[in-house]
Amino acid sequence: MSETAPVADLPTSPEAVIQRLADLGIAVEVHRHPPVFTVEESQALRGDMPGGHIKNLFLRNKKGDQMWLVVVEETRRMDLKALAPRIGGDKLSFGSADRLMTYLGVRPGAVTPLALINDKDHKVQPVLDRALLSMDPLHCHPLTNDMTLSLAPSGLLRFIEACGHKPIILDL
Numbered sequence: 001m002s003e004t005a006p007v008a009d010l011p012t013s014p015e016a017v018i019q020r021l022a023d024l025g026i027a028v029e030v031h032r033h034p035p036v037f038t039v040e041e042s043q044a045l046r047g048d049m050p051g052g053h054i055k056n057l058f059l060r061n062k063k064g065d066q067m068w069l070v071v072v073e074e075t076r077r078m079d080l081k082a083l084a085p086r087i088g089g090d091k092l093s094f095g096s097a098d099r100l101m102t103y104l105g106v107r108p109g110a111v112t113p114l115a116l117i118n119d120k121d122h123k124v125q126p127v128l129d130r131a132l133l134s135m136d137p138l139h140c141h142p143l144t145n146d147m148t149l150s151l152a153p154s155g156l157l158r159f160i161e162a163c164g165h166k167p168i169i170l171d172l
Helices: 014-023 039-046 080-087 097-104 113-118 130-134 153-162
Strands: 029-032 052-060 067-073 124-129 138-140 147-151 168-170
Touching: 014 113, 014 147, 014 153, 052 097, 067 080, 067 097, 067 113, 067 130, 080 168, 097 113, 113 124, 113 153, 124 130, 130 153, 130 168, 138 153, 147 153
Parallel strands: 052 138, 067 124, 124 168
Antiparallel strands: 029 147, 052 067, 138 147
């Protein structure tokens, strides 16, 4: 697999995300590691690190005029056909790598709710699984897949809202 894009190619650096979290008073623990691209790679690398490890699905509707970032616990299976009416969409599909970079400023393998910092026009609707919010801490990438941040669920929600987004919270 290829490496992630150089940080210089990203609209926001991981350090800027970490600083924004600090500015909001959100405590994080930073874990540096080799790049991971799949849940399986992440699981093998981290061992038994407690908390909620997330999986992110960047989705779009058939016309491509609506987008969602669905954030669930990493082992949760998602039925996109059943999810569509619950989030107000029609036929859902995964957004392309170009669309991902345009709207969230990240590459595949580094998708994260922290990328909402780059969605200044609020085109992407975050959707969070309610069960995930009961796990503490939560672990997510800070725009690259060679680091993981651990933070409280309340901190993640505060960050998302500070980015101007109101997440949909559902029992998925």
